[in-house]
Amino acid sequence: MPTSTTSRPSPGTLVFTHSSGIIGKAIRLGERLRWRSGDFYNHAGVLSDRWCSVHNSPFVIQALGSGVTDAGCLATIAPGGSYELVAPPAGINPSTILEFAKHQLGQEYGWLSVVSVIFRILLPRWFPWPTIRSRSTWICSALVGESVRFFFFYKDWSDIYTVVPSELYAALKDMSLRQLQEIVKAR
Secondary structure (H helix, E strand, C coil), X not given: CCCCCCCCCCCCCEEEEEXXXXXXXXXXXXXXXXXXXXXXXXXXXXXXXXEECCCCEEEEEEEECCEEEEEEEHHHCCCCCEEEEECCCCCCCHHHHHHHHXXXXXXXXXXXXXHHXXXXXXXXXXXXXXXXXXCCEECHHHHHHHHHHCCCCCCCCCCHHHCCHHHHHHHHCCCCHHHHHHHHHHC
């Protein structure tokens, strides 16, 4: 069942999802292996200013295997799961987040970034695995993270393009991954 932290979805609002599909489960497993906690969210997006009349909800700008698109409706974004809407950090105008995200529409998906994330999860931290990715490609959490960071929300990540959804959610809520894990357990 969908949940949200804002009463009326507005363009530029951030969305984090927890779905029940195999890809969502694989992403959360990777997050658990990486941090041993904070493995609740497996996808992220930005609410569009376009409206999906069929489902009476906004479209979501998101990075999918097919590239960056705004073809999916909020009402259908988390099959068998839930979503949470998150207002942008204080002082950041949602329309500026939306503007950045809209400029990424049509860009390719970051398959090399996914490979890089997988190796970072599986290899010991001390192993010097290089970050690999192609220019102008996105994974979902990098798209949302850059949309927010572009307008002055700064978090000192070693590489924003390998940040995963739960990690981004925790940073936006100013909490640790352990705190996120405790919140999820309490649900």
